[in-house]
Amino acid sequence: MTDCAHETALRFTYRSERRARIVATSVDREVGEIDDDRSRTRLDRDGETIVLTVEAADLTALRAAVNTWLRLVDVAERTLALAVTETAR
Secondary structure (H helix, E strand, C coil), rough: CCCEEEEEEEEEEECCHHHHHHHHHHCCCCCCCCCCEEEEEEEEEECCCCEEEEEECCHHHHHHHHHHHHHHHHHHHHHHHHHHHHHHC
């Protein structure tokens, strides 16, 4: 992809650096795999905060990429919550 006309940053802040690291590790394996000729994503983590920067050639591609990343983060967060619940038992 050569032209990035649109960009957005999705920020997720967690209660601990450990939780942020687990979620980041879970979704990071998809970075680069989902990218195509219309959109690309970069993941950065700083302590308790994850930032997914999505760049896209057009608004349709931006919306699709953002929806994909929101779903992936949601799955990682729900899986982590289940693991924490099971560990507490």
